[in-house]
Amino acid sequence: MPSDVDIEELFSLADEHSVEPLIYASVQRLGGEAVPLAMRQRLQQNVRETARFNLLFRAELANVLRVLENAGIDVRVFKGPVLAEALYGSIAMRSFSDLDLLIHRQDFLRAKTVLEDIGYSLVSTPHWNSDSAIFRAPGCQVTFENSLGVSLDVHWRLLPHVWEENFETEEVWPRRVEASVSGLPVWTLPREPMLLFQCAHGARHLWARLGWICDVARLIQLEEAMDWATVFALADRTEMSRALTVGLALAVNLLGEGAPPMAMERVESDIASQKRAASIEARSTDATSIVPGPLEQALSDVRMCDRTHQRVQRVFEVLFEPTEAEFRVVRLPPALFFVYYAFRPLRLCARYLGQILAYPFRGTR
């Protein structure tokens, strides 16, 4: 390891990018004197803490799945612990901070009751204190939390509205795939929709975390039976080809020669996606904060859209579709929900006017 590496900065970045367990695994493989002993020990301690934290979530996952199953609620578990075990061989080898569950929309209110009975409280802010208001939640998901600090994201849709409406109905629910989370059998997404979801998720967050790119890289590296024809057809049908190809480009750049040929071919045939991936990689080394600001994220979302109607829809959503930020400021009953479509742009103007006016004149880094 170079002697001028800022160790504190390295640990800080590893934590922000959720790659500390991966760095630890690499250090263990290199062995011996690859890195200073103190650093190895600190990595080991941190990864042990991650393991303990993740085991707590794994224990809660079993409790949650049991009560939901008893209530007759079908669940798919995804992200976090599923990826940890499937991609890295152990729940200890991937950081995650919450549990993600997909349920049918029509089961949500029953699920909410069942979760509240075992000590979970809704921490998302709906626009009004009513069951119907919950279904207006941005991203079609809400968060519950219990007294142990276990956070549960319950989704009834996986993809944002700019993409396929029936993704879950046609691609996820009909096919049950079993996975294991430290011995706990769970139902999860089939591999092709999972790849698309991971790319959509990364795209929505500007691939701000290197760990998300590692997930896609590992997924395409391990899944020798990946049906690429299905992946590409699904991406075309859901009009998220750009998001998929950018995700693959980032993963292929990481894997180098080890990338699957079909993924490499796809990337090589799409210069625009390669350029987008390059700008994302440049951002990750230049950005002072990995979390994108709302304007940066909105522009990225628009660039990730395949079609003009998606770009228009996304711009509309960014400017007018209310979020929890608006709900926290003022809570309006369902009959007055339309007021949010005026309130949001006013709130954004008040907050970001200076940045918006300066944006065209911002120099390149």
Place this chain on the structure above:
Amino acid sequence: MKSGTIRASKDQVSCVLDGETVILLQSTGKYFGLNEVGSRVWEIVQTPCTFDGIVSRLTDEFAVNREKLELDVDRLLLEMLKAKLIEVSDASAP
């Protein structure tokens, strides 16, 4: 301990990290760690087994003196039992 069927408690979750095992006992919220040999014992007791069965497997795998191994395994299992990580049922129970 040397008679009876030994099995891992249902009240725990565990994971392997770099050859070692981290265990969470759910009822108490306490964490336990096992080294490489302890992890191997833990792996064996995930399915019901006997003391002799555990020792025989470890003797083959680690090529160590059986007598000493019996003492070490007995001590480890007693600690696991005390910590409620394992259960020991009657020899006649299925």
